[in-house]
Amino acid sequence: MDFVAHLTGTYDFPGGSALVNPYAFQNRAGGSARALLTRDGELAVYELTDLLAGEQAPAARFPLPWPGWRHGVHSVSPDRSFAVLSGQRSVRAVDADGTTRWTYEHGCWDQRVGHSHTGDEHQVCPGIESGSCRVSDDGALVWAHVVTPEEYEEVWVVLDARDGRELARLPLDSVASGSGHLSHPDGVHMGLSVGMGQDGVLVYWGRWDGTRLTVHQELNDGLDRILIDVHPGHPGFLTVEHYGNDLQLHALDGTVLAEADAPPAPDEEHPQWDWSCGFLDADAVLATTGVEYADGPEECGTWLLDGRTLEIRGRIAYPDGADPGEVRPLGDGSWLTYDGETGSVRRWTL
Structure with missing residues (x-):
């Protein structure tokens, strides 16, 4: 059966296309989501409730200290008093006026061995590889994906948010093109997804108890699952297979709780899911097909799935008859799309 999409709002502001990226949002346990947009040499922070109410001015701005560096995924503290920025050769905590609180230096993400600075x-080196960082929901920790100065080894480090002191590290078997963090709604676990291009993906879930770093990495045998979203109500998370062959719902230890193949599509021998998906709310998942390789919106599909079994409930029909492509579910029963022709963001409900 079809479900009808209802347009609830249209928003126009610079950089809106980034809102369909799962790592543009910084969800907080027990709080509303935030959108973090990098533009014009600064990190602009929006409270999503304010943004959807029509407020176009960001709640906070943080100047980026490295002119020309356009990569990395940044983060902001729960009280918006400081941001933590993922640079090419350091992770830096800064105040809104640009004052540096602390700097954690690491190796250069440019993979050329032995190049000089x-x-x-x-200085920005030519390499386009990058890492990411994330402030914990209680503001006490910073999780960062960085590279060591020696031997170009990638590591996942836990830092003290007060002074940048390293508390723990985990060596990774990755050669990343980029990465992103997702905080779990339990306020304790942190997820890391490391993309390695055609070589696959690595997914980790970590917990720091003040003494010991515990990490789940059971999904990494096949190097083929992308961490997309976490369930707003129970300790589960959603992944899509690297080439879109299936969606899976997992427990924190990686156990597969449910799985869904992409629905059949005309002229496609092996239909595939896109990377555009997530929890619409506690009971439903929204996912798309055909977006990545579509010649037009008429070839795309948006689908509603059961949030616990991933059984396909039906297809989403839009008022104008054309599917807008990528979606970003917000977890509250609504989702965002981006209109490339008008440059506007749209919010929908069923």
Whole structure:
């Protein structure tokens, strides 16, 4: 059966296309989501409730300290008093006026072995590889995916948010093109998804108890699952297979709780899910097909799935008859799409 999408709002502001990226949002346990947009040399922080109410001015702005560096995934503290920025050769905590609180230096993400630097901290090397960082929901920790100065080894580190002191680290078997963090709604676990291009993906769930770092990495045998979203009500998370062959719902230890193949599509021998999916609310998942390789919106499909079994309930029909493509479910029963022709973001409900 079809479900009809109802347009509840249209929003126009610079950089809106980034809102369909799962790592543009920084969800907080027990709080509303935040959108973090990088533009014009700054990190702009929006409270999603304010943004959807029509407020176009960001709740906070943080200047980026590295002119020319356009990669990395950044984060902001729960009280918005400081941001933590993922640079090419360091992770840096800064105040809104640009004052540096602390710097955690690491190796250069440019993979050329032995290349030199001028000593200028603003120098940007040609490499496009990058890491990411995330402030914990209680503001006490910073989780960061970085590379060591020696041997170009990638590591996942836990830092003290007060001074950047390293508390723990986990060596990774990755050669990343980029990564992103997702905080679990339990306020304790942190997820990391490391993309390695055609070589696959690695997924980790970590917990720091003040003494010991515990990490689940059971999904990594096949190097083929992308961490997309976490369930708003129970300790489960959603992944899509690297090439879109299936969606899976997992327990924190990686156990597969449910699985869904993509629905049949005309002229497709092996239909595939896109990376555009997530929890619409506690009971439903929204996912798309055909977006990545579509010649137009008429070839795309948006689907409603059961949030616990991943059984396909039906297809979403839009008022104009054309599917807008990528979706970003917000977990409250609504979702966002981006209109590339008008540059506007739209919010929908069923």
